[in-house]
Amino acid sequence: MDFDGIRGLTGAINASLADFFERESHYLREIGSELDPVADVLGHFLLDSGKRLRPLFATIGFLGAGGELSPEIIKATSSLELVHVCALIHDDVMDASDTRRNAPAIHKQFEALHDSEHLHGSNSQFGVASAILLGDLALVWAAKALHESGAPSQNILRALPFYDEMRVELMAGQYLDMYEQALASESVERSLKVARFKSGKYSIERPLHFGASLAPEFSAQVIESYSNYGLPLGEAFQLRDDVIGVFGDPEKTGKPAGDDLREGKRTVLVATTLSKVNVIQRTEFLQLFGRKDLDLSQIETLRSIIVETGALAELETIIEEMTFKAHNALATGGITPSAVALLEEMAIAATQRTA
Amino acid sequence: MDFDGIRGLTGAINASLADFFERESHYLREIGSELDPVADVLGHFLLDSGKRLRPLFATIGFLGAGGELSPEIIKATSSLELVHVCALIHDDVMDASDTRRNAPAIHKQFEALHDSEHLHGSNSQFGVASAILLGDLALVWAAKALHESGAPSQNILRALPFYDEMRVELMAGQYLDMYEQALASESVERSLKVARFKSGKYSIERPLHFGASLAPEFSAQVIESYSNYGLPLGEAFQLRDDVIGVFGDPEKTGKPAGDDLREGKRTVLVATTLSKVNVIQRTEFLQLFGRKDLDLSQIETLRSIIVETGALAELETIIEEMTFKAHNALATGGITPSAVALLEEMAIAATQRTA
Numbered sequence: 001m002d003f004d005g006i007r008g009l010t011g012a013i014n015a016s017l018a019d020f021f022e023r024e025s026h027y028l029r030e031i032g033s034e035l036d037p038v039a040d041v042l043g044h045f046l047l048d049s050g051k052r053l054r055p056l057f058a059t060i061g062f063l064g065a066g067g068e069l070s071p072e073i074i075k076a077t078s079s080l081e082l083v084h085v086c087a088l089i090h091d092d093v094m095d096a097s098d099t100r101r102n103a104p105a106i107h108k109q110f111e112a113l114h115d116s117e118h119l120h121g122s123n124s125q126f127g128v129a130s131a132i133l134l135g136d137l138a139l140v141w142a143a144k145a146l147h148e149s150g151a152p153s154q155n156i157l158r159a160l161p162f163y164d165e166m167r168v169e170l171m172a173g174q175y176l177d178m179y180e181q182a183l184a185s186e187s188v189e190r191s192l193k194v195a196r197f198k199s200g201k202y203s204i205e206r207p208l209h210f211g212a213s214l215a216p217e218f219s220a221q222v223i224e225s226y227s228n229y230g231l232p233l234g235e236a237f238q239l240r241d242d243v244i245g246v247f248g249d250p251e252k253t254g255k256p257a258g259d260d261l262r263e264g265k266r267t268v269l270v271a272t273t274l275s276k277v278n279v280i281q282r283t284e285f286l287q288l289f290g291r292k293d294l295d296l297s298q299i300e301t302l303r304s305i306i307v308e309t310g311a312l313a314e315l316e317t318i319i320e321e322m323t324f325k326a327h328n329a330l331a332t333g334g335i336t337p338s339a340v341a342l343l344e345e346m347a348i349a350a351t352q353r354t355a
Numbered sequence: 356m357d358f359d360g361i362r363g364l365t366g367a368i369n370a371s372l373a374d375f376f377e378r379e380s381h382y383l384r385e386i387g388s389e390l391d392p393v394a395d396v397l398g399h400f401l402l403d404s405g406k407r408l409r410p411l412f413a414t415i416g417f418l419g420a421g422g423e424l425s426p427e428i429i430k431a432t433s434s435l436e437l438v439h440v441c442a443l444i445h446d447d448v449m450d451a452s453d454t455r456r457n458a459p460a461i462h463k464q465f466e467a468l469h470d471s472e473h474l475h476g477s478n479s480q481f482g483v484a485s486a487i488l489l490g491d492l493a494l495v496w497a498a499k500a501l502h503e504s505g506a507p508s509q510n511i512l513r514a515l516p517f518y519d520e521m522r523v524e525l526m527a528g529q530y531l532d533m534y535e536q537a538l539a540s541e542s543v544e545r546s547l548k549v550a551r552f553k554s555g556k557y558s559i560e561r562p563l564h565f566g567a568s569l570a571p572e573f574s575a576q577v578i579e580s581y582s583n584y585g586l587p588l589g590e591a592f593q594l595r596d597d598v599i600g601v602f603g604d605p606e607k608t609g610k611p612a613g614d615d616l617r618e619g620k621r622t623v624l625v626a627t628t629l630s631k632v633n634v635i636q637r638t639e640f641l642q643l644f645g646r647k648d649l650d651l652s653q654i655e656t657l658r659s660i661i662v663e664t665g666a667l668a669e670l671e672t673i674i675e676e677m678t679f680k681a682h683n684a685l686a687t688g689g690i691t692p693s694a695v696a697l698l699e700e701m702a703i704a705a706t707q708r709t710a
Contacts, residue, residue, distance in 0.1 A: 024523075027523075028523075028527060031524075031527050031531075031552075032531060032548070034530070034531055034534050035527060035530060035531070038527075038530055086491070090487050090488075090491065093483070093484075093487060094480075094483070094484035094487055094488070095484075096480060114537065119534075119537035119538060119539075120536075120537055120538070120539040121536065121537050125449075125451060126533070126537055128448070128449070128483070129448075129449035129450075129533050130530070130533070132445050132448060132449055132487060132490075133445075133449070133526050133529055133530050133533070135487075135491075136441070136445065136490075136491075136494065136526050137523070137526040137527075139491065139494060139495075140494075140519065140522040140523055140526060141523070143498060143519060143522075144519040144523070147515045147516070147519060148516075148519075153512050156512075157508050157511070157512065160502045161502070161503075164495065164498060164499040164502060164503075167495040167498075168379075168382070168383075168492070168495055168496070168499070169386075171488050171491050171492040171495060172383060172386050172390060172393075172492075174488055175389070175390060175393055175485070175488050176386075176387060176389055176390070178481070178484050178485070178488070179389050179474075181475075181476065182469065182474035182475055182476055182481055183474060183475070184474075184475040193387070197386075
């Protein structure tokens with residue numbers, strides 16, 4: 001199977017997801033037309049956007065272990081996007097976030113359906129319940145996509161432990177993150193631990209391992225190289241997220257300016273800032289941080305403190321160091337040269353992005 | 356592996372679940388002590404009670420196809436209980452039910468944790484978010500328990516399509532049920548469709564199929580017999596649930612008297628009643644039905660209407676007919692005699708229970 005770099009792989013992943021969705025949504029609609037909105041909403045959420053980061057890492061993980069790409073393998077690696085759809089849908093309910101990618105979150109879409117169909121009971125309860133079920137369905141679809149991929153069954157069996165590990169770590173990481181927010185923790189160490197679980201392991205290391213385990217054979221050296229690449233890169237990726245959440249351009253991110261500041265999100269960037277502020281800066285920061293009604297000048301005040309304390313510069317330095325570390329891990333060998341080139345490209349994309 | 360009837364199988368399933376939980380909770384706690392409450396709460400929910408209906412049907416499904424029982428198979432079939440734990444936890448969030456089995460629902464337990472640890476933000480939001488994650492984790496654990504069961508890998512591979520089908524039908528059935536409630540539908544046909552998905556397929560037919568597919572070999576005849584037994588029995592099971600939800604003894608059910616009437620649950624029993632009422636009964640019924648503050652005399656009024664219209668008697672007749680149909684399906688053959696005896700026992704337990 002030929003493909004043209006990351007862009008070509010992304011196209012193949014998108015096509016595979018569209019194909020899977022076509023079949024599964026048809027089945028849903030046959031159960032009853034009541035399920036049409038479930039299929040429609042999930043379809044848009046899955047297919048309209050998304051960077052396909054985890055399927056890409058899984059596919060490259062497969063190539064790096066010497067696997068020969070096929071449509072069946074793309075089906076198997078694409079399944080990770082459905083796990084992520086579950087995580088995002090449930091995340092929005094958990095955070096009570098009303099928008100995602102410039103569109104209403106799933107629970108808000110079903111709240112609107114409740115209104116337009118004049119259904120009984122609470123519209124927000126209906127919205128939340130629907131979003132829980134759609135997330136659950138995405139998680140089940142993910143497994144189904146993998147099982148039915150047509151990849152050799154022995155390889156699927158070998159991939160399952162990595163797959164399970166990844167999903168347990170995802171749920172554990174989500175709980176840690178939520179608990180961290182509720183603690184209103186100021187610990188840099190603790191926020192780094194969350195970043196490690198949520199991004200290092202779930203988004204990069206495990207998808208690479210999962211991909212490798214789908215290959216006809218893979219060495220312990222490849223698995224280790226993927227960890228050495230994936231964990232620091234995941235950290236850099238998450239720190240870039242922190243920076244974008246504060247300094248990102250709304251036109252690019254699809255979210256309001258300074259969104260994380262309004263939400264009072266306890267990120268590594270915020271923890272680093274709070275570890276460096278003087279008393280006056282601390283008072284000013286904490287008075288504004290987490291207020292839903294922040295105006296642009298207040299956001300600018302918070303941003304200035306983050307810059308003046310040197311927290312932003314410190315994060316940029318760590319991002320650079322971690323990316324460098326990830327690059328070096330690729331040199332230690334075991335990974336096929338074509339996959340090394342793709343992983344270099346992914347590292348740049350993950351850490352130099354603006355959205 | 357020897358066992359002594361349903362009771363013996365239930366004991367083996369309980370032991371297997373305890374064993375799995377022991378290992379997995381250890382892993383969770385090692386990630387961080389923040390996850391201790393997740394492990395504790397899930398452990399109690401999983402291990403303190405539960406009839407193990409779905410693992411039992413899966414185990415008997417395996418035996419009926421000629422399989423020889425082993426601890427590995429019990430591990431594989433027990434995994435269905437974890438799927439059900441996910442369904443129950445998410446169901447309580449979706450219904451905003453605050454109690455389950457005489458104890459606070461999971462989201463209420465984490466709400467209380469938020470209070471006792473004086474965490475920041477909304478306690479109910481924290482409770483809901485935790486319950487969503489615990490349900491997700493249970494669903495992932497279910498898959499892990501199956502994958503790691505040690506059952507022959509070819510048999511596991513063969514069981515996966517049945518497993519996936521069951522989980523998709525569960526989520527679809529849950530949505531249908533919720534939508535039906537929100538429609539405040541009075542259609543007997545529609546409420547029967549929900550009952551068919553939620554109980555017939557998810558609780559009985561699919562677990563039997565799943566169990567059969569774990570056996571070294573299974574015939575199309577066994578699969579068909581299981582459908583012919585499982586679908587009517589599932590319907591009878593659900594109708595019994597409807598009756599208990601209205602007439603059940605609180606001491607036995609662990610729920611307040613007439614709970615379904617307070618909740619305004621659109622069951623087959625309610626739809627049948629509404630198809631039989633006269634104008635006066637209809638007005639009286641709809642004035643009271645679904646009111647959270649119903650007192651015992653009002654519950655008695657609703658119960659009388661259900662009895663007087665003949666709806667209760669009609670349901671009892673259908674339960675009897677469906678159970679009879681299920682029994683007859685066992686006679687058509689293909690199922691081993693010892694499994695037939697167990698399925699007879701299960702049919703009685705499922706339809707003659709009082710809680």
